[in-house]
Amino acid sequence: MNSLKNMFRPTKPISKNVSFKPDELISNSQKLMLELGIIRQSANGLYHLLPLAQRSLDKLIFIINKNMMDIGAQKISMPVLIHSNLWKKTGRLNKNIEDLYLVNDRKSKEFLLSPTHEEVVTDLFSSDPKTYKQLPLMLYQVGTKFRDEIRPKLGIIRSKEFLMKDLYSFDRDQTSATFTYNKVCQAYEKIFKHIGVKFIRVEGASGMMGGNQSHEFHYPAEVGDDTLLQCKKCGFGMNKEMSPESVQCPKCSSTDIEFTKAIEVGHTFHLGTFYSSALSATYSDTDGTMKPPYMCSYGLGVSRIIGASVECLSTQDVIQWPRSISPFTICIIPAKEGSIEENASLNNVHSLYNHFTEIFGDDIIVDDRTHMTIGKRLIEAKKLGFPFVVVMGKKMNETPSLYELYEANTNKSEHYELSNLINYLKQQCLDKI
Numbered sequence: 001m002n003s004l005k006n007m008f009r010p011t012k013p014i015s016k017n018v019s020f021k022p023d024e025l026i027s028n029s030q031k032l033m034l035e036l037g038i039i040r041q042s043a044n045g046l047y048h049l050l051p052l053a054q055r056s057l058d059k060l061i062f063i064i065n066k067n068m069m070d071i072g073a074q075k076i077s078m079p080v081l082i083h084s085n086l087w088k089k090t091g092r093l094n095k096n097i098e099d100l101y102l103v104n105d106r107k108s109k110e111f112l113l114s115p116t117h118e119e120v121v122t123d124l125f126s127s128d129p130k131t132y133k134q135l136p137l138m139l140y141q142v143g144t145k146f147r148d149e150i151r152p153k154l155g156i157i158r159s160k161e162f163l164m165k166d167l168y169s170f171d172r173d174q175t176s177a178t179f180t181y182n183k184v185c186q187a188y189e190k191i192f193k194h195i196g197v198k199f200i201r202v203e204g205a206s207g208m209m210g211g212n213q214s215h216e217f218h219y220p221a222e223v224g225d226d227t228l229l230q231c232k233k234c235g236f237g238m239n240k241e242m243s244p245e246s247v248q249c250p251k252c253s254s255t256d257i258e259f260t261k262a263i264e265v266g267h268t269f270h271l272g273t274f275y276s277s278a279l280s281a282t283y284s285d286t287d288g289t290m291k292p293p294y295m296c297s298y299g300l301g302v303s304r305i306i307g308a309s310v311e312c313l314s315t316q317d318v319i320q321w322p323r324s325i326s327p328f329t330i331c332i333i334p335a336k337e338g339s340i341e342e343n344a345s346l347n348n349v350h351s352l353y354n355h356f357t358e359i360f361g362d363d364i365i366v367d368d369r370t371h372m373t374i375g376k377r378l379i380e381a382k383k384l385g386f387p388f389v390v391v392m393g394k395k396m397n398e399t400p401s402l403y404e405l406y407e408a409n410t411n412k413s414e415h416y417e418l419s420n421l422i423n424y425l426k427q428q429c430l431d432k433i
């Protein structure tokens, strides 16, 4: 049984040996997630994901994997330590050195803690000769990335170590690559729609990737570092970085532009043959000639999506998760020890849990801290943002027993008999879990 009583959820926001300046607590999601024991700071810009955050993350990764399988992308894991020679070959080591973590091994060989894997995956591709018949090839991973942020902030939204889903595609030529690029972008749109937080896709700046075309996925949020320009006339959107001066739409010349602060949660790039040429990756084409494959890369900020969606949906003191990645969909609150409804509650809680488990799998948690009043636990369940809370209160003593169901998105409670409760929850949840 998933139990809140046994859950590791330290709720004091500051651990003893960490210097934590209160002025860093600038975002709502960061404050709530720390206070409620969902994340915990390890050091400046470094966070533990505690059991509730980890469950949310696992759900998100499940959604990502499913959509990647649908388009034929193959999941791998690449090393986090990257030999710096690979980055010397592409010239990237000189360009962005201040953001990188460089480490030496005992033989003084230099490594990077992976910020991104273009070089590594291209080297992997080149290690085994390919023919045009094996293309397009899409390889992805969900892995740890590092960035030496000058000013990490917003908790897991901008940290020094984070989880990314990064995908790399190899195609014969630009036409075929554009087809693959669009296919992956559509899969990304599906992932974001499934998560359920409003997102915006705009033309992006290519930055350190060096390609010639890119798109970004953003969650609109006041605390975001990016500013998006969206044309109200034709709908074209771009990152302000692309044209810091212009207040005119590059597509239709309209000056009716809307500015939105946002958090970047995904980025896709056309890379061309920059990496394949630099690292001598080739495939043999139909006529037998060896050519560098045309590459694209695609990133999703996995841990950032968790923080950013909580940031977008929550209020000052209550977390709201997107239903799709809520750590648990249903929380059960049995009666307090010694209360008049305790017997009825005790008789029913296990069968309720088992009924639910048959239908909703392990997506249920019981707040079995029965030394606490129902009221106190309900307040906490609301704060934690469980979409549905089933309370076994006074009406358990009626015949038949009545269960109180609280719904987070309507902020309302209703009483149900068991069979009606199950039917209602089935209706509300099954297609969305």
Ligand SMILES: [Zn+2]
Binding pocket: 231, 232, 233, 234, 235, 236, 249, 250, 251, 252, 253, 254
């Ligand atoms: Zn326009």
